[in-house]
Amino acid sequence: MSGTISGLPVHATAGARLGHNRITHTAIRTTLEALTARAFRVDRSNVSxxxxxxxxxxxxxxxxxxALPPLLEPRIGSGTVFDMAQSARADVVSRGVELTGLEIGRxxxxxVGGHQEQQRKRRVA
Structure with missing residues (x-):
């Protein structure tokens, strides 16, 4: 099976279907929110x-x-929140390009604020 699209020759094997793929705005936004949440180690609901x-x-x-750790407990990890943001930015760009195929600019x-990190309760059977 062959044909032309916009004057360009197209060759397809039997059973192949021509078409296009679309990734919606919402899917891209949600993917980038999830990547950011992972980079900052917060729940996805804390990112927009x-x-x-x-x-x-x-x-x-x-x-x-x-998530703000209790002020009186020892600090886990090193670096400032700005160091964390710089690292997260690099992760969002590299993984975002890898997952969406889009060229990411700025x-x-x-x-925007903090919230008290809540302990997750586990049920023991």
């Missing part, structure tokens, strides 16, 4: 993202509510 054009690339603006991260 907005997508915009960045000179032909995908611009991303994310807001993150960080990634703005806004730390």
């Amino acid at each position: 993202a907005e997508l915009k054009d960045d000179a032909g690339k995908l611009g991303v603006s994310v807001s993150v509510k960080l 990634v703005d991260i806004r730390l």
